[in-house]
Amino acid sequence: MKTKKGFVLRSLGREFILVAEGLEAADVNKLISMNESAAFLWKSVEGKEFDANTLIALLMEEYGITREVAEKDVTSLLETWKRADIIN
Amino acid sequence: MAYLCTKFSPMKRVYQVAGHRFAVVMPDNHLAWSEMKPYEPFLTDNDSDLVFSAEMIDVMPDTTDKQKVTVSCEGPDMPRVELYDWQGQWLLEIAPLLEAPVRAYLITDKSFHMCQFRILGSMRFSLNTIIMLMFAFTTAQKDTLLMHSSVTVKGGRAYLFLGKSGTGKSTHSQLWLDNIEGCELLNDDNPVLRVMDDGSVHVFGSPWSGKTACYRNVDYPVGAIVDLHQAKVNSIRRQSLLEAYVSLYVSYSGYRFIKEMADGLHVSAEKIVGTVPCYTLDCLPNADAACLCYNTVAQ
Structure with a gap:
């Protein structure tokens, strides 16, 4: 899968927000809040081809967590991203 | 010969809104000035550090080779602004409603410092839209x-x-x-x-x-x-x-x-x-x- 084009990740205090700023974005008023780890993953795979394993490996390396925990986080994150229609 | 030059002499007025100065240049006898009454409290003599200068033109250049970039309109009763890339400049075509014909054209360099505009009708709406767009563009990086x-x-x-x-x-x-x-x-x-x-x-x-x-x-x-x-x-x-x-x-x-x-x-x-x-x-x-x-x- 791949991140959709037209989004920009912005920081807001200690939070992050993904904003549809590009001409490619269908809904220009779409904003999606992200926590720090989701923002880290988005930045890491933005514009590249990736799958669940890519994200799991990134989480394990960055946060030193077990595969089991990382898998659980990534499964729920990917559901959120699909629902928000920001990956395809 | 002098009368030839003075008949339609351009008049420049400078306004300051929220501390940002901009100039509007139109023929001194043009009816559009009567629609600029709301701007009069913002007139200033200081014409330094302008964020932009907007000049009215009578004749549009041939823009048939324009490339559409985007259209913005928030609803059927809201203004429509079409943005084109034309010879390395931005061309904006402005209409008062989603389905209405174009009433104003705005051509600006991509840094937005200089622009020219042509108005076909809906004078107050057209002037305000052009000046507001230029103001928003040129002050976006100025807090x-x-x-x-x-x-x-x-x-x-x-x-x-x-x-x-x-x-x-x-x-x-x-x-x-x-x-x-x-x-x-x-x-x-x-x-x-x-x-x-x-x-x-x-x-x-x-x-x-x-x-x-x-x-x-x-x-x-x-x-x-x-x-x-x-x-x-x-x-x-x-x-x-x-x-x-x-x-x-x-x-x-x-x-x-x-x-x-x-x-x-x-x-x-x-x-x-x-x-x-x-x-x-x-x-x-x-x-x-x-x-x-x-x-x-x-x-």
Whole structure:
């Protein structure tokens, strides 16, 4: 899968927000809040081809967590991203 | 020979809105000047450091080789702005409604410092749209947001009411004026928010006030920003940083696909939501809503 084009990740205090700023974005008023780890993953795979394993490996390396925990986080994150229609 | 030169001599006037100066150049005898009355409180003699200069032209160049970039229109009753890339410049074609014919053209270099415009009709609408667009474009990186809102002043502080078109921003301002002593209207449609050098946030009156003739060249520190939503019961709550950012985000002008502009707008919005208390008000159009709002935000 791949991140959709037209989004920009912005920081807001200690939070992050993904904003549809590009001409490619269908809904220009779409904003999606992200926590720090989701923002880290988005930045890491933005514009590249990736799958669940890519994200799991990134989480394990960055946060030193077990595969089991990382898998659980990534499964729920990917559901959120699909629902928000920001990956395809 | 002299009369040939003086017949249509161009006249330049400089205006200052929220501390930003811009020039408008049109033939001195042109009818369009009579539509510039709302700008008169903002006239200045100082013509240094202009953010842009806008000059009226009589004849449009041939733009048939233009390339469409995007169209923006927020609804059938809202203005339509088509943006084209034309020979390395931006060309904007402006209409008062989604389905209406083009009434104005604006050609600007991509840094937005110089622009030329041609108006076919809907004179006041066309002039205002051209000048507001140029103002929003050229101040986006200067701690400035042109905010779609109604603003009321009470006790030396200004309160901004945001909301989609038709939510009742003007109505809510009027309810403050009618029910809370010592209130005055600052602007009813498009005031200017600015982060000042000392970090405080001020709101400035502007020549753009919608249907209400309220063109005041004054500014006040902002007491609160309130996002209005129609509801069956009045209630108010403080917004999180993220909620406040979203409320602002949908209320200010600019082309976000131009990266420098989007970055500038983000920086201003981030500073503002970090400084000014922001609220969501669910409300009816009644006096209780105004009193609840005032008693909560003006503490």
